[in-house]
Amino acid sequence: MSNVPMLKLHTVAGSPNGRKVEAVIAHLGLKVEILRHDFGDLASPAFKAINPNGMVPVLAVEGYRLTESNAIMQYLAEMAGDERLYPRDARGRAEVARWQAWELVHFNRAFGALAFEIVAKPLLKLGPADPVAVAEAQVGLARFAPVLEAHMKDRSFLLGDNLTIADYSVATFESYRTITPFDWSPFPAVNAYLDRVHATEVWRRVSAKPEPVAV
Ligand SMILES: N[C@@H](CCC(=O)N[C@@H](CS)C(=O)NCC(=O)O)C(=O)O
Known part of the structure; x- marks a missing residue:
């Protein structure tokens, strides 16, 4: 998928909301750098600069950051153009x-x-x-x-x-x-x-x- 460059996913090991995004990444065969944070770090100012909610997952695509697992899944499937995984009708x-x-x-x-x-x-x-x-x-x-x-x-x-x-x-x-x-x-x-x-x-x-x- 050449039109979505340099994807990064911020998540935490074992996060169910992160896991469903990782499933879409795996399903689509996307190259994404997975950045695993410690759960305890999510409330830190450094992480809140990434997501003010202090939560994972967060998708980072160059200058764009997207929170909310379901929105991230929709975005990835839409960008990949996979109409079986995310129907268009x-x-x-x-x-x-x-x-x-x-x-x-x-x-x-x-x-x-x-x-x-x-x-x-x-x-x-x-x-x-x-x-x-x-x-x-x-x-x-x-x-x-x-x-x-x-x-x-x-x-x-x-x-x-x-x-x-x-x-x-x-x-x-x-x-x-x-x-x-x-x-x-x-x-x-x-x-x-x-x-x-x-x-x-x-x-x-x-x-x-x-x-x-x-x-
Ligand atoms: N609505 C959010 C919920 C995200 C969420 O609850 N993430 C959990 C991990 S699965 C989290 O970061 N919890 C940290 C906290 O609540 O402080 C989404 O779907 O992405």
């Missing part, structure tokens, strides 16, 4: 936008909070899990997992037979299913779907990284 675009919004504010907001409380806090020595936050996250997952279950009953991927960037977004916490307290057994279509994304060569490549620590 109005309905395909709308479906990708819908699922990427849904995962960010509903499904993975709950799943991410659970992963943060149970997995990240002990690893980062941030104190014990907050039982109220854990319970709220479980309530959120119990509300939104059935939505995904109903949708995935007759589909392989979110938009149908073909994997898109929306799948990398929705599935990004899939590896936390076995290490966080939520019963996924009532959701066989969700499990089959997340296993399907997990089994892709791209996902295996980007998730074969250090253990998840930054949520």
Whole structure:
């Protein structure tokens, strides 16, 4: 992809939001320099000069910096012109936008909070899990997992037979299913779907990284 020169991705080892961007990079075969920061450095003035939110991922393309994982994924797929990964028709675009919004504010907001409380806090020595936050996250997952279950009953991927960037977004916490307290057994279509994304060569490549620590 010669029209997107000198790409750099700021991320943290194990960041689920970084991982979904890395999946798109791997899927598209892009050459990107991956800059892994320490989680503890994200609040520093030096990093906030890169992203005032103090968060990863951040894409840097020459003078341009882009934050928000889903926007970065859209940008990369659009620049690469991959219409299977990021469909160009109005309905395909709308479906990708819908699922990427849904995962960010509903499904993975709950799943991410659970992963943060149970997995990240002990690893980062941030104190014990907050039982109220854990319970709220479980309530959120119990509300939104059935939505995904109903949708995935007759589909392989979110938009149908073909994997898109929306799948990398929705599935990004899939590896936390076995290490966080939520019963996924009532959701066989969700499990089959997340296993399907997990089994892709791209996902295996980007998730074969250090253990998840930054949520
Ligand atoms: N909406 C942002 C969320 C990014 C985010 O939550 N990143 C986490 C790592 S996965 C982070 O940087 N956390 C540091 C913090 O919250 O201080 C995106 O999608 O990029």
